[in-house]
Amino acid sequence: xxxxxxxxxxxxxxxxxxxxxxxxxxxxxxxxxxxxxxxxxxxxxxxxxxxxxxxxxxxxxxxxxxxxxxxxxxxxxxxxxxxxxxxxxxxxxxxxxxxxxxxxxxxxxxxxxxxxxxxxxxxxxxxxxxxxxxxxxxxxxxxxxxxxxxxxxxxxxxxxxxxxxxxxxxxxxxxxxxxxxxxxxxxxxxxxxxxxxxxxxxxxxxxxxxxxxxxxxxxxxxxxxxxxxxxxxxxxxxxxxxxxxxxxxxxxxxxxxxxxxxxxxxxxxxxxxxxxxxxxxxxxxxxxxxxxxxxxxxxxxxxxxxxxxxxxxxxxxxxxxxxxxxxxxxxxxxxxxxxxxxxxxxxxxxxxxxxxxxxxxxxxxxxxxxxxxxxxxxxxxxxxxxxxxxxxxxxxxxxxxxxxxxxxxxxxxxxxxxxxxxxxxxxxxxxxxxxxxxxxxxxxxxxxxxxxxxxxxxxxxxxxxxxxxxxxxxxxxxxxxxxxxxxxxxxxxxxx
Amino acid sequence: xxxxxxxxxxxxxxxxxxxxxxxxxxxxxxxxxxxxxxxxxxxxxxxxxxxxxxxxxxxxxxxxxxxxxxxxxxxxxxxxxxxxxxxxxxxxxxxxxxxxxxxxxxxxxxxxxxxxxxxxxxxxxxxxxxxxxxxxxxxxxxxxxxxxxxxxxxxxxxxxxxxxxxxxxxxxxxxxxxxxxxxxxxxxxxxxxxxxxxxxxxxxxxxxxxxxxxxxxxxxxxxxxxxxxxxxxxxxxxxxxxxxxxxxxxxxxxxxxxxxxxxxxxxxxxxxxxxxxxxxxxxxxxxxxxxxxxxxxxxxxxxxxxxxxxxxxxxxxxxxxxxxxxxxxxxxxxxxxxxxxxxxxxxxxxxxxxxxxxxxxxx
Numbered sequence: 086x087x088x089x090x091x092x093x094x095x096x097x098x099x100x101x102x103x104x105x106x107x108x109x110x111x112x113x114x115x116x117x118x119x120x121x122x123x124x125x126x127x128x129x130x131x132x133x134x135x136x137x138x139x140x141x142x143x144x145x146x147x148x149x150x151x152x153x154x155x156x157x158x159x160x161x162x163x164x165x166x167x168x169x170x171x172x173x174x175x176x177x178x179x180x181x182x183x184x185x186x187x188x189x190x191x192x193x194x195x196x197x198x199x200x201x202x203x204x205x206x207x208x209x210x211x212x213x214x215x216x217x218x219x220x221x222x223x224x225x226x227x228x229x230x231x232x233x234x235x236x237x238x239x240x241x242x243x244x245x246x247x248x249x250x251x252x253x254x255x256x257x258x259x260x261x262x263x264x265x266x267x268x269x270x271x272x273x274x275x276x277x278x279x280x281x282x283x284x285x286x287x288x289x290x291x292x293x294x295x296x297x298x299x300x301x302x303x304x305x306x307x308x309x310x311x312x313x314x315x316x317x318x319x320x321x322x323x324x325x326x327x328x329x330x331x332x333x334x335x336x337x338x339x340x341x342x343x344x345x346x347x348x349x350x351x352x353x354x355x356x357x358x359x360x361x362x363x364x365x366x367x368x369x370x371x372x373x374x375x376x377x378x379x380x381x382x383x384x385x386x387x388x389x390x391x392x393x394x395x396x397x398x399x400x401x402x403x404x405x406x407x408x409x410x411x412x413x414x415x416x417x418x419x420x421x422x423x424x425x426x427x428x429x430x431x432x433x434x435x436x437x438x439x440x441x442x443x444x445x446x447x448x449x450x451x452x453x454x455x456x457x458x459x460x461x462x463x464x465x466x467x468x469x470x471x472x473x474x475x476x477x478x479x480x481x482x483x484x485x486x487x488x489x490x491x492x493x494x495x496x497x498x499x500x501x502x503x504x505x506x507x508x509x510x511x512x513x514x515x516x517x518x519x520x521x522x523x524x525x526x527x528x529x530x531x532x533x534x535x536x537x538x539x540x541x542x543x544x545x546x547x548x549x550x551x552x553x554x555x556x557x558x559x560x561x562x563x564x565x566x567x568x569x570x571x572x573x574x575x576x577x578x579x580x581x
Numbered sequence: 582x583x584x585x586x587x588x589x590x591x592x593x594x595x596x597x598x599x600x601x602x603x604x605x606x607x608x609x610x611x612x613x614x615x616x617x618x619x620x621x622x623x624x625x626x627x628x629x630x631x632x633x634x635x636x637x638x639x640x641x642x643x644x645x646x647x648x649x650x651x652x653x654x655x656x657x658x659x660x661x662x663x664x665x666x667x668x669x670x671x672x673x674x675x676x677x678x679x680x681x682x683x684x685x686x687x688x689x690x691x692x693x694x695x696x697x698x699x700x701x702x703x704x705x706x707x708x709x710x711x712x713x714x715x716x717x718x719x720x721x722x723x724x725x726x727x728x729x730x731x732x733x734x735x736x737x738x739x740x741x742x743x744x745x746x747x748x749x750x751x752x753x754x755x756x757x758x759x760x761x762x763x764x765x766x767x768x769x770x771x772x773x774x775x776x777x778x779x780x781x782x783x784x785x786x787x788x789x790x791x792x793x794x795x796x797x798x799x800x801x802x803x804x805x806x807x808x809x810x811x812x813x814x815x816x817x818x819x820x821x822x823x824x825x826x827x828x829x830x831x832x833x834x835x836x837x838x839x840x841x842x843x844x845x846x847x848x849x850x851x852x853x854x855x856x857x858x859x860x861x862x863x864x865x866x867x868x869x870x871x872x873x874x875x876x877x878x879x880x881x882x883x884x885x886x887x888x889x890x891x892x893x894x895x896x897x898x899x900x901x902x903x904x905x906x907x908x909x910x911x912x913x914x915x916x917x918x919x920x921x922x923x924x925x926x927x928x929x930x931x932x933x934x935x936x937x938x939x940x941x942x943x944x
Contacts, residue, residue: 516707
């Protein structure tokens with residue numbers, strides 16, 4: 086049997102042979118031959134166990150087919166069955182065997198009828214999975230508590246529920262030669278930039294891979310600069326954030342089995358935005374936004390700054406400050422960079438262990454690590470108390486960044502800066518910062534400069550800073566950001 | 582889609598020019614006018630900045646109205662190559678001079694902390710990395726660094742002037758006109774280190790606010806440099822300036838910020854200055870890469886620009902090390918740079934004039 090080219094046959098027995106051959110050894114596949122009506126018309130039903138809606142298939146459809154139909158017409162039996170015997174609107178016909186098996190493996194039910202060269206596909210998916218639960222990594226105080234789940238259709242529904250507009254389009258495709266993962270490209274037809282849409286569609290079709298098990302894998306397969314520590318897609322587990330991105334003219338990729346969706350294009354400032362910023366009071370939101378940017382800088386630079394300052398330029402510190410720094414290091418056998426690196430790595434270990442351990446144990450580990458190990462290390466003169474404070478502040482700053490992948494980039498660059506500051510003090514640190522800035526200036530996400538609107542401001546002359554370091558009040562944000570197609574930028578109109 | 586077309590906007594060009602002026606003038610001008618009266622220092626500084634601004638602005642205006650494409654087409658290949666070689670040599674000398682200038686500031690400021698090779702290696706590594714990415718990324722970096730560098734300097738100068746209130750200031754009255762003109766022209770040479778109008782002009786995209794933005798950039802950079810010069814004169818007095826090889830660095834040490842968290846801010850401001858200096862030197866490197874690529878393309882090869890940037894970086898590093906070690910070479914390189922710079926600056930008038938004529942004739 087060639088699953089790629091073979092078609093459904095009119096002869097039911099041939100179809101049965103092909104299906105049984107394909108599903109040979111698949112214990113979870115249910116296949117049964119049935120007879121229907123007074124003429125004993127042959128039927129063949131195929132579905133996957135526990136992936137189908139038992140009430141619909143067994144309780145309604147099969148019961149009707151087997152017990153409620155009397156005499157069948159002489160001709161067009163298939164048409165008669167589809168129109169009169171199947172009590173559901175969501176059915177389709179497939180004539181390719183590969184399409185039929187794809188549908189069955191998705192959880193749908195395939196119905197072969199003797200004498201019919203197509204299989205009827207009845208949508209009967211009922212996959213096991215968790216329900217919609219609270220967002221865990223993007224917690225919101227005021228906004229919606231819902232988060233995406235692993236169910237593809239639930240995720241698209243969660244978005245559709247927020248944008249009841251026919252201009253919200255969802256192009257669906259399957260990626261993965263073996264996983265056959267459903268991927269939906271969702272966008273607002275009138276707002277999306279056509280060139281960005283065509284680029285992502287091209288990129289999705291450009292590769293062949295065994296399996297896409299999560300959205301992150303798709304991200305890695307389609308991003309331009311794989312070596313960059315900065316993510317070029319935004320991920321979110323919040324449906325309201327995805328809906329908001331769609332309304333800005335961005336594209337959302339929903340991947341089956343992934344509890345978060347991908348948003349593109351993504352720029353530097355997008356990663357500092359949290360849902361609460363839009364639900365909170367304007368002044369509070371602005372304050373928190375500024376705090377996050379400062380925290381981003383601290384997460385990257387603080388330890389390196391400390392090394393450069395105390396290791397290379399203690400003269401710039403006030404005398405009392407310099408003396409207290411020196412006193413705190415008394416008895417510590419390591420050099421300053423080694424001391425900072427030990428503490429930073431210890432913290433990274435604790436963080437990693439905390440994530441892998443179950444919830445309550447993980448938080449307990451954080452407390453144990455932070456307090457007990459830190460204090461013990463100070464008392465044992467392995468590190469100085471100032472370094473513990475610096476590392477704690479750095480960690481706190483990194484946690485303030487709303488996106489975990491983005492925060493990881495800052496954590497990686499922190500080590501680069503530490504290294505540069507250790508070798509060449511402020512000169513090294515400046516050089517390191519410059520290389521990061523040059524990298525950021527050159528980075529693009531689907532053709533849009535990553536540092537927009539801080540760079541290439543000419544491309545977005547109006548209200549470009551309305552949602553960056555500070556956020557304008559909602560009733561002042563008249564324009565959509567630069568992601569939106571030209572000529573469709575107006576999002577707010579007020580009566581005078 | 583914003584294509585990677587290596588074109589820059591007028592806003593980005595304005596930032597680049599402002600950085601050029603800042604990078605060269607902030608430490609360069611106070612050191613150049615040592616030993617003069619305060620009146621002369623300020624007048625010479627102002628004259629230099631005005632002349633530099635006028636030269637840059639007028640040259641860009643002149644070239645913008647010329648039929649450059651036609652000029653490139655009509656220039657004989659040999660002459661074109663000769664001009665490219667000339668530009669390459671000029672920027673090679675200029676880059677070596679800039680590296681020495683950079684080391685001079687760092688060395689004076691933080692004598693014990695750094696060693697020459699480490700400092701130069703780190704700086705050149707960044708320059709090579711940035712130059713390998715091309716003009717578009719350089720322009721975006723300038724835009725990104727723009728307010729990040731300028732705002733702290735504005736704060737610094739406000740605090741600097743604030744702290745001067747109530748203190749005795751040296752007299753500004755003595756002015757010797759002859760010296761002003763001589764020194765003013767001498768200072769102008771410093772600003773030739775920046776982006777040559779003939780080269781940067783090729784990258785800039787025309788827009789409605791082109792001249793307005795260019796003017797903002799030139800005036801903004803000049804004002805910061807002039808404020809630095811004024812503060813140096815006021816804080817150190819001309820006699821004090823004479824004793825220091827980098828007078829502005831001393832002023833940075835004297836200005837205090839409220840809060841007493843840090844007692845000296847000179848290191849941080851030198852970091853910011855290093856960022857602006859990167860913009861300047863990366864421009865030199867990009868033009869050198871362009872010239873090399875242009876020359877090698879004659880033989881039909883398509884060179885990889887980031888490798889050329891690395892090669893140029895290594896050449897600059899070697900020459901800078903030799904120049905740093907041997908004092909006679911320093912003078913040789915400086916005079917070589919000036920002599921190469923003069924014909925290139927005159928070239929604008931010639932090329933602009935020829936093309937202008939063609940446009941008029943066509944029109």
